[in-house]
Amino acid sequence: MLFKVAWRNIWRNTTRSLVVIASVAAGLLAGMFLIAFFQGFVKQDVNNAVEAQLAHIQIHNPAFGDDKDVNDTITNASAIVEKLRKDVNVKSVSGRAITMGMISSSSTASGVEIHGVNPGDEKNISSISQNVVEGVYFDGKKNEIVIGKKLADKLGVKLHNKIVLTFQSKSGDLTAGSFRIAGIFRSRNSAFDEMTVFTNFDDVAQLLGTGNGIHEIAILLKDGQKVDTLAAGYKSQYPKLLVQTWGEIEPEMGLLTGLMDQMMYIIMGIILLALMFGIINTMLMAVLERQREFGMLMAIGMNKPRVFIMVMLESIMLTCVGIPIGILLTIGIVDYFAKYGINMSAFSKALSQFGVGNYVYPELHSSMFLSVTIMTAITAILSAIYPAYKALQFKPAVAIHQI
């Protein structure tokens, strides 16, 4: 009957109860939506970086490092590439020749990272081919180059214009080659677009004098979640080579992921704190309003634990109604935006620096539902403690005569 009394009590003031239910639902929705937004944001950031260039795992000669010395190729690279192609966990592999150099147009010059790639392999590993906005992603002709839109604008060049690449060859001499712009791409990362150019592997290798030497093996996995496990396997398989996951290559990106996780909990904490004060306020009002009733209940023999439980039950019941509503609203709204995206074009310039497009697609893992629901339920229970304690402080002789 205590359940019955508590349940009926919460509907004595429908508006007030609906306010609490709406607060719980809104708190849950706000928290989960925010988490979904950030998860989506980070995932897109990571995916874009992985798909554009990083891939899941990269293998280098350990000496290649930051200097990107062209002499530091991977020993026996072709055999490794062939072996990786047969790995069931690997979706695609690409061997790259990489060097730092200067790109010059008739009007200006800029420092770039030059990637010599096999277009056939690279198409399967990088999204750059899909981001070509003018021209094509290599046409099969000699000395073609694909550059970013931002770089093209900076150099003042257009499709089919010629540019000159200058860099240091294997022998240490400066070498240069003239390339025709076959395609212009625009990825979601403007910094990448400005700093990276793509040519045919053979064209660059010829100028570098490295022959079949590969500086970087990029590996795209079938399941990105297995990256750490598989990278550990490759590390033991190729102990003399530097095997790195995308998180190790771009530590700030890994840091961003971890930071976002912590940020989400902090933000959720702030939302739940606000929710807690809302519930305390409403429940306290409900308790103080029924002072005479609590006095009567204690007078006729309702003991304090029962009074406490009854008030707690009222809060818990309100929460139990609010939580499913909040979850359903969250599922509906997150699903909608996961499909159509949240238009963030007002911040497109800032977002492109992060490598995120104009649309953010929120994403929520089922584990988050559970943890956020538990956090909300705990908040509601904690919020009910003070009002319930307050109810215990009433003196029956005084409370009974309260109006």
Next chain:
Amino acid sequence: MSNVIEAHNLSKVYNPKTIPVYAINGVDLQIEEGEFTALVGPSGSGKTTLLNLIGGLDSPSGGEVKIAGVDITNMNENKLIDFRLQNIGFVFQAYNLIPVLTASENVEFVMLMQKKPKREREETARKLLQEVGLNDRLNNRPSELSGGQQQRVAVARALASKPRFILADEPTANLDSKSTENLLEIMAKLNKEDKMTFIFSTHDQRVIDKARRVVTLVDGKIISDTKK
């Protein structure tokens, strides 16, 4: 007949350290089983305070209260709540029913606190409501009942715990004459047939007329104690 209530040199003082106000001042009172007693006196004479003290709803500043030989004066709050549940029935001026429960559930509620089985609760509630003439109102909530009917439910609720006595604080104050008469008849019948002890605080002459003992309070002191 044995004493069901014994109050010795009972006092209740408000603001003892500043300007002391004696709500009850050195009261001695014994109530025997089966009495039908009215506490009368002008407003502020201490009727309600005395009822609160002998009902264990308030603690005295001095003296002692014994219920059926048990000293409740220094009993801790939790024990006192349980003691009230098992020994005392209350009827309040403003009915004070649980608004979200039906008449029957209100009566059952006290027995639920006593952990009585469901079937016994339901049967007792039906029987008691029948005794107070509300057998056709079992499933009505307080808001669907008249003042007189609500007070009758309150009497049935007070009886439900099988108390040693019932304390009624101005039970007819909010009732019209017909309801008052009806309620008094029910209480007199319960007193006569079931030997239930009733102690009222009242201003109502009709209640005073029905009472077999009238205790008059003025300024917290008993100035007369008349048995009819």
